[in-house]
Amino acid sequence: MLAIILASHASAEVVDFVRDVRPIFEKHCYSCHGEAKQKSGLRLDIKSEAFKGGDGYGELVVPGSVDDSPLIELVTSDDEYSRMPPGDHPLSDTEITTLTRWVEQDAVWPDGVDLAVLEDRLDHWSFKPLADVEVPDVANQAWPRNDVDRFVLARLEQAGLRPAPPADPRIWLRRVTLDLTGLPPTPDEMTAFLNDVGDDDSAYEAAVDRLLQSPRYGERWAQHWLDVVRYADTHGFEVNTERPNAWPYRDYVIDAFNNDTPYDQFIREQIVGDALDQNAATGFLITASVLLPGQIGKDEPSKRLARQDSIDEIVVNISQTFLGLSVGCARCHDHKFDPISQHDYYAMQAFVAGVEYADRELDPADAKRRRSESAKLKSELAKLDNQLARFTPLAASGATRPAINSRLNTDRFTPVQTKRVRFTIHATNKLEPCIDELEIFDGEGNNLALASRGATVTSSGSKTQKNRHELRFLNDGRYGNSRSWMSNQTGKGWVEVELAKTAEIQRIAWGRDREGKFADRLATEYTIEVADERGEWTRVADASDRAPLDSGKSKPLAFSTDGLSADEAAEATKLNDRRSELEKRIARLSDIPRAFAGKFRTPDAIHLLRRGDPEQPEDLVAPTVLASFGSVSLPADAPEQQRRAVLADWITDPANPLTARVMVNRIWQGHFGMGIVETASDFGRMGTKPTHPELLDWMARQFIDSGWSVKQLHREIILSATYRQSNRFDEDGFASDADGRLLWRFPTRRLDAEAIRDAMLMTSGRLDYKMGGRGFNLFNQRGGLSGFTPVESFSGDGLRRMIYAHKVRRERDAVFGAFDCPDGGQSTARRIESTTPIQALNLFNSRFTLEQSEAFATRVKSESNADELESQIRRVYQIALNREPAAEEVSDAMPVVRDYGLQSLCRALFNSNEFLFLP
Template sequence: MNRILCALLVVFTYCQQASSARAVDVDFVRDVRPILQQRCYPCHGADKQKSGLRLDVKSEAFRGGDAYGPSIVAGNADASPLIQLACEADPSLRMPLDSPPLTAEEISTLTRWITEGAVWPEDADLASVEDKRDHWSFKPLTNPIPPALNGNAWVRNGVDRFIFDRLQTEGLQPAPEADRVAWLRRVSFDLIGLPPSPAEVDAFLQDQTHEAYERVVDRLLASPRYGERWAQHWLDVVRYADTHGFEVNTERPNAWPYRDYVIESFNKDTPYDRFIREQIVGDALAQDAATGFLVTASVLLPGQVGQDAPSMRLARQDSLDEIVVNVGQTFLGLSVACARCHDHKFDPISQRDYYAMQAFVAGVEYADRDLKSPAALARRAETASLQSELSGIEQQLAQLVPLARSGQERGAVNSRLNVERFPETRAQRLRFVVLATNGLEPCLDELEIFTTAGVNVALASSGARVATSGDSTVADRHERRFINDGQYGNSRSWMSSEDGHGWIEVTFAEEHSIDRVAWGRDRTGEFADRLAIDYRVEAATASGEWLVVADALDRAKLIPGKERELQTSRDGLSAAEAEEAHRLQERKDQLEEQIASAAVGQTAFAGVFRTPDVIHLLLRGDPEQPKEEVVPAVPVALGTAAAPGASELQRRSTLADWIASPRNPLTARVMANRIWQTHFGIGLVETANDFGRNGARPSHPELLDWLAGEFIRSGWSIKQMDRLIVLSSVYRQSSRHDEACAAKDADVRLLWRYPMRRLDGETIRDAMLDVSGRLQLTMGGPGFDLFDKRGGLTGFQPVETFDESGCRRMIYAHKVRRERDAVFGAFDCPDGGQSAGRRRESTTPIQALNLFNSRFTLEESAAFAARVADDAGTDVNAQIRRAYELAFNRAATAAEIADAAQVVTEFGLATLCRALFNSNEFLFFP
């Protein structure tokens, strides 16, 4: 009704004008701007731009907001959202909100102005819009020359020249050089995340040559421990974890190959530009596991998403968003996600730019993929050989164990693996019917159906389709699709929705001659509940009639703990035959375990690729409101790289080439800053993940650009950059406090001393294990458990006592998203939910309580004490000296020995060791 009145008002106004002669044209400054100032600027002016709409600047006003396109359509008032919203009948939509509506006269003025062409003089703006592209990080590298500082003995390399020049400018002086042991501990923790051994300390102190420092650095850079240390920094940024996240948070059992790839890449010093390309297009570079980068973040898998179309579209948008966010913040240091719903408020990234970035990765899916590395191919060949031998063993057993339905008792129903043989039957369908279980709903990890030639025709990859009586779905753990996916274990199983019974029907791609089915409850041997103990196997004949070909009648009664024992007492076997049957069964068990072991490392949770989705710009980021299609292209303000009409792989290759180009203004700067941060605790740019306009400016902009240039000139070598920094005089400074310097630079951003910082949680744990003598240096493979379960909703109970496998470096722990380690998680370990570009250091009471009272600390203190006693014997003073050597890499003073002797005498050596673990000297960089 309100719109009708507006229209009538406009008509009446023009009629009046027509009857009295030509009315005076509406003037923007005199007539229009006062209305906008009073009624519109409070929500759409310089200070606030609701819905992305700004009306005090001509270019912004004509561009419009996030939702409606151009707000002003010159010459057409009816098509202009400015007029439409002012005349809206619904008070919740009418503009201005929460204010009286525009008067009829105001609407008439605005309508006439737009109809007459919406003339807005170029010099009529009261404000200006800052060019978002005019920002230091978006400009090319400046290639600065280090200050000369000729004759300055403090200067060792270009890093020192920039730092010292700034210190002079600010009237500051660098701190004295750290003592050799302090530097050695510092550089060891920095480069490998472990303290030096007493022998390494002695060797360094005895080496008085000029090359002593260089030799230490080269040794550390060559250590396999280096990759483990650096990978921790990288995995923080990319949000790596071993679960999928969100509410269900199920296990991601094959995520670890990406973690191992990262460790190996840093150890090999893979050039950073190659490292980028491998993580985006590793499937084309023989590095399949590297594409785990694309899918490191949280995701809802298909079984966790509502099956209605809107839910699936939203889930797909969320998964693509995670990839774009990962690429943007990791490599470019930009928060591109802000442009999902509207143009970025601060950086020159439009909503169109965001969806054009999405189009580069529109063919990426989150799933397990077969690895094609030499190691994986070797394991696959080994598995095939073992499976061939297993098939032969089963055939030999079949000659000794009566066929199904013979009326004779044979092996008991087995929770791990059961084989039912029956006379050759021609069929295209087979049904496995569960009649009873040993409790609750039946669960099967895999149903295999073999032809007479030994081919499993039940596999989904062979075209077989599955129907069931009902599914008790637990997303990514118990789903119908897992019953014939070729993978074993409870985490890849099907569960019926019916208590005690259910059925599975498999339809083959074509008719086959079959003679055997194999099935198990959980072939990893972890679970034996929900086991089908009564069942029948039916095959459909050519006429469609169902024929029972096997059942459980000739199985022995289930005896818990003896499921694998062959029952030969009533088989009519001779003693020799029974002995042979048991020998074959034992070999069969060995083969099954070997096959399970060989399967590890053949697959990885990584990018899986298909024909890209068609990507549309989405109104307010809503997949139910698609607008025009967009093609792959980088943000307009940052470069030129597009791949319209390209294949899926070509799209990702174009993206990778643009990011890894030395001409990209962000890539080298962002990584050089991350490298600097690993050595000083804070980057030259404090906001390591945000180089945009909302991020911090660099403390030393010339040094940052020089480092980025050196990085490129070194062949993108991270190890060369590490070497450059840790051999500088800046890095060699002591952490001695100076009141005068602190008064000018309390945060030590100008680096007049080495900034004191605490070890991160993983390094504290690793160092405790190293000092106690229990650290296991086994590399790679599935992680050890920090909790009593590897994924799920809630209720994670921490593991408190660890065997040897749990004494590996903490980077090899199975990382549950959103669950921090019970002891060391308090030391600001990220939970894998968000990218941790830089770890913040908090100080809380729980840290001290955990580190003093936890079972882990008590056990490592006891192990530390046992090691000291073995090394030093029973003399208390000798024990104290040895404990200080191991924990602090120095000799104990006479006063320390006197104080510690009382503790050891009264409370025991383990108590002293426990105190050393809790000391600041152990927990902080020197």
């Protein structure tokens, strides 16, 4: 039909876009591809957008080429699912002819005739430079304590609202202590503060400084950060394998907050910490879930898709954490709302295309030193083994020799002259036999079997792989599985060593794996023979006089002085003591600290992928920052580390309009429960508008000018009159601002799950303040497919703060998981605050609560008059709620304590709103 149309209109009049084409688009296309909606990324009411095409193909129209123009293909398709417009009203033949002639005539679309104007996507408050904001004047000059208050008060006065009166000092100290440290103040801290409160703010300032200097501060605020970056101690997905070395990144974040690491430096360290002596910090790049090699299909397309997914997670983490942008939306097509193209997305991928999800040594220089020192000690250990072998009982002497060991076995026999030795294996504990080194010693302790001494080897056959298990490894002087010989027969085989010349030998040493990593393929029955001058073989040792098999792959060799003279026993003991000391030192040196912080290699070549499909690569893309926000770029062959360094520099450039705004908003949210921008990780066009835009920009500038000090930002906020308000209800405020976004009172909110658990432990007197290191178990296993049984009773490390728990991705803690504790599956910019029956049931009936209630009661009895119930009741209130109980409360509690014990009152207060909510 298309050919007929072309032929019949080849000489027709020129098609006019406004007169002939646009009416067709208006009638059939604009409802799905116009200003209000752009299905498949296609918009036809604006020239520049129309010619770009949609998500599934390139340019919609190729002027002059009907066959290459998707527009004509779509409107003429015989496939009802592909034909446009869809449904029962396709274009008429006349309309198709008009569009075909228009394309054939070079698809002229005059400028200035569009019915709509393309919206400037950069015309958005967060994409503009930080404004030079002046602190506003306010009518109520008496209320503000600092400039933060003037911005808040100006907005309240504009809305006709007034702030709440200040909170009681006791309330304020409990609030700020829980807020900054996640723990309540002690009774002594409360008493000292109340005694210091005077007419000025010195007591408040001193309290804030003390709390910011506490190591508990970093533990609390690191948790907010770990929520955003999706930190967990397992890989996720169905297998959910443990990440045993993820915790150094968690500890790095805690230390960074405690040390008030400048925020721009904090960003750089997390992106390129390997160049800044902060190797654990780059754990940030790979905090997300990832498929392990065994979970990826063996075919190349599956590998390419998995690699794309893993790099995507890094780009998403960087963009939403530091920039508050959903860059990942542009993986398959240009961003629907923000000025981020698909090219931008892949250009961002190019910055991190050399990052692999893997462990890395925390201190490469120290690791190199350790390996070098360990190699020297192992050489000394080998010499000691040779010396100790002199005290091994003679073969077939009637004495029982040590058990066969996978690491090292010595067969000593009466000295014999020979040039050839044969070791024959008759049985193994599993599979084909394997020997990492066969050594033949003379009376002076020289290993005559070494290839370097001219010895040669033959065998019954070898099961070789490239550079593994080759016969030449049998006498190369190097130990370990990777330098071993393996027979090609199950359970049997032989090797023969021919010395450079006839010599007197008296000892054979051999092992399956001297490094102690493998214990299978171990010879359990064997014979050692020597050949005389005529070539006849004589047995000199075998396994018959060995003790029962010791199959442990790393157990130390048994040491005994049985049958030795006093002098021999003394010498052997001295050598063995030295050997034990060396083994301990080697073990310590071998324990090289590592972190799940990524490995860095030559970057992948990054191509723009059509529809995000790795099997449809298009143009090669070089590392380039988001085009709408900068012009920084690198060549496609730029070194890996340089790429990340340049990316970090661009993000931390004070001219970047997003970085400071996003972090200031996160800190504000941490103090008030919601940020000035509610969508804390989305500052794009689909995010919410700021309630106080001028305040946000003013604080962002102050933040940068302070040297990016997070602690200084805390001080500005916490010492404000805004933060010091009570939570008193006001009908006028509620009527016009029910959510309290304008801050006409302090917004009450429930404590986070971790703060509830930590506060209960601290109150009960059981909290372990030990910091850092491997996390404690919340479940009976640290990773796996399913079946995670919760730990119900905790002791030891289990009484540490909850941030030090081993976090299993997508598994919630049995008790506190119900309190909206993120599972590490997705980034949590702001925790929701739900109220469910499960929360009350968990907190009232769990074994954890019962045990802490009992411990709390025991503590109180030890700190007060054990025979005075009223004294005990008062002490419970002082510790748990930082206040004295009212007379009515004492009266109500008395019969409960008398009849059911003090632990019942402790349990009730743990479940009270006053304990669980920030006042």
